[in-house]
Amino acid sequence: MxxxxxxxxxxxxxxxxxxxxxxxxxxxxxxxxxxxxxxxxxxxxxxxxxxxxxxxxxxxxxxxxxxxxxxxxxxxxxxxxxxxxxxxxxxxxxxxxxxxxxxxxxxxxxxxxxxxxxxxxxxxxxxxAPRITARLLAAFADSRTGRQPVQPIEPLTSREEQVLITVANGRTNAEIASELHISLSTVKTHLTSVMAKVGARNRVEIVMWAYETGRVKR
Missing domain, CATH: 3.40.50.2300 (Response regulator)
Known part of the structure; x- marks a missing residue:
């Protein structure tokens, strides 16, 4: 395509x-x-x-x-x-x-x-760009200091937490599927659920949320 x-x-x-x-x-x-x-x-x-x-x-x-x-x-x-x-x-x-x-x-x-x-x-x-990813996302988290992190509409499941962390670490869907031993369609399902729960529109906002809530450290 x-x-x-x-x-x-x-x-x-x-x-x-x-x-x-x-x-x-x-x-x-x-x-x-x-x-x-x-x-x-x-x-x-x-x-x-x-x-x-x-x-x-x-x-x-x-x-x-x-x-x-x-x-x-x-x-x-x-x-x-x-x-x-x-x-x-x-x-x-x-x-x-x-x-x-x-x-x-x-x-x-x-x-x-x-x-x-x-x-x-x-x-x-x-x-x-790899050389600025961690620095910028951490800077975003720092800029939110003093603000109450946005909490998910409902708690993430343990698998959704795993998917969240792998996304924040820069993994693609295929890499997540391989690393967590799940299908590509299951990865997409979990990502859709995570986005709905945390109010994110895309993967970038998922990563920002992961830094903001302390799930990923600098």
Whole structure:
């Protein structure tokens, strides 16, 4: 199945380069390109791509605001968005994840990680640049200090707790299934249940909740 991607970056060379890398993949097709956030939102709503790849710093509307428009809280049918940037700044990552992004990459991550992030987002998984994952999620937890952690609607089962921890440790669904000796469909069932119980919209928010509640340590 071909993953349809929209690429948005205000630099022509970068946008073209990212598009060429993705179009070179046999199962990825770039269906649109945008030079700013406003155009990106308009194209995304019209084309309904499987994944949007957004730069953070764009004129008119930045990538975080565009992400919020398409995947933020209250969006009825959110799109899968991966944010990419040159800047390794905590505020950018935090803002992107809170806005609803399913992935966060630095532009020096390389083609392989870029392709992995696109596929992960298309499948409902999340991929964040490895060198910033733990630091940023821990920083998110720190930012919540003094606030009462959101408690689940009903307690997680022991198996759901196991799945939660493996997700927080960056495992894919296939890796979780192998590690816990359960089927892929069972993993998905547990993830759906965890998201419903903790009020998370995606895997990134599950991980944030795991840090926030102290289930995963820095």
């Amino acid at each position: 071909t993953v349809r991607v929209l690429v948005a970056d205000d630099q022509d060379l970068v946008r073209t380069g990212l598009s060429m890398i993705l179009d070179a993949q046999p199962d990825i097709e770039v269906v649109g390109q945008a030079a700013d956030g406003l155009e990106a939102v308009e194209l995304a709503r019209r084309l309904r791509p499987d994944v949007c790849l957004f730069d953070i710093r764009m004129p008119g509307m930045d990538g975080i605001a565009a992400t919020r428009e398409l995947a933020g809280a209250g969006v009825a049918d959110p799109l899968a968005i991966v944010v990419i940037t040159t800047f390794d700044l905590d505020e950018y990552v935090y803002g992107a994840l809170k806005a609803g992004a399913r992935g966060f990459l630095l532009k020096d991550a390389g083609p392989e990680l870029l392709v992995q992030a696109i596929h992960a987002a298309a499948k409902g998984d999340a991929l964040i």
